[in-house]
Amino acid sequence: MKIALLGYGRMGKAIERLARERGHEIVLIVDETNRASCTDEQLKQADVAIEFTTPAVAVDDYGWCFRNGVPVVSGTTGWLERWSEVTELCNETGGAFFYASNYSIGVNIFFHLNRWLAKTMAGFDNYKVFVEETHHVHKLDAPSGTAITLAEGILEEHPKYSSWKLDEGEVKAGELPIKAKREGEVPGIHAVTYKSEVDEIQIYHSAFSRDGFAQGAVMAAEFLAGKKGVYGMDDLLELKVKN
Numbered sequence: 001m002k003i004a005l006l007g008y009g010r011m012g013k014a015i016e017r018l019a020r021e022r023g024h025e026i027v028l029i030v031d032e033t034n035r036a037s038c039t040d041e042q043l044k045q046a047d048v049a050i051e052f053t054t055p056a057v058a059v060d061d062y063g064w065c066f067r068n069g070v071p072v073v074s075g076t077t078g079w080l081e082r083w084s085e086v087t088e089l090c091n092e093t094g095g096a097f098f099y100a101s102n103y104s105i106g107v108n109i110f111f112h113l114n115r116w117l118a119k120t121m122a123g124f125d126n127y128k129v130f131v132e133e134t135h136h137v138h139k140l141d142a143p144s145g146t147a148i149t150l151a152e153g154i155l156e157e158h159p160k161y162s163s164w165k166l167d168e169g170e171v172k173a174g175e176l177p178i179k180a181k182r183e184g185e186v187p188g189i190h191a192v193t194y195k196s197e198v199d200e201i202q203i204y205h206s207a208f209s210r211d212g213f214a215q216g217a218v219m220a221a222e223f224l225a226g227k228k229g230v231y232g233m234d235d236l237l238e239l240k241v242k243n
Ligand SMILES: NC(=O)C1=CN([C@@H]2O[C@H](COP(=O)(O)OP(=O)(O)OC[C@H]3O[C@@H](n4cnc5c(N)ncnc54)[C@H](O)[C@@H]3O)[C@@H](O)[C@H]2O)C=CC1
Pocket: 006, 007, 008, 009, 010, 011, 012, 030, 031, 032, 033, 035, 052, 053, 054, 055, 057, 074, 075, 076, 077, 078, 100, 101, 102, 103, 104, 213
């Protein structure tokens, strides 16, 4: 498969290595230094684009791919308030878009565990829940996209909570706090904790490197090539929450 890499930072470089190991060819590498000189013709050489850039440029990148008929897999976080605009544009232009706040297979299993636990804990009023994430100091957005996905999973399954809040100051009834920490070069740690007066229950995921994210992104690119429409990790993994 011929791949265009949009974004060539920590993730772009990990994806390049893993994509080559899986026998794919990188036909275009775009970062902020050469973006202005990259042409539609260069992009169209690719069977699929993999996009890991910044919240400020991701949505423009998706439009560039849709207009040129190039399926795009993206993991950039921090732009999701524009989700409807992006998916409408994808469908109107006959494009293909795959998005995940976290491409690690382990985290996607963790997402299902989180929903199951939230549904179970909804029956126990004496526990309060909070989400915690820790990432490297270079990360631009807080809370992480993964922490937001975890919080949204809890909001859907636990009637006591109606919104999430970055944990800065007072937390009101119905608000689910997310604590975001930035430390050294941590690739990504997420935990969900239910705490009562007498004990706590915690689920936890820690990424040892970026390889799990990069592997999942390349698998998503292999899945998306030749398709149209909007997809996510559940389409790839066919995981379903069993009630
Ligand atoms: N969904 C997932 O599994 C994961 C998502 N991420 C997210 O991916 C994004 C990128 O993360 P990193 O690689 O660590 O960041 P990074 O800062 O190392 O790399 C960002 C890259 O974007 C490029 N860039 C900036 N402006 C650009 C433009 N106009 N056109 C093209 N490229 C441009 C920069 O040159 C740089 O190469 C972040 O939003 C992060 O939260 C990171 C890891 C996993």
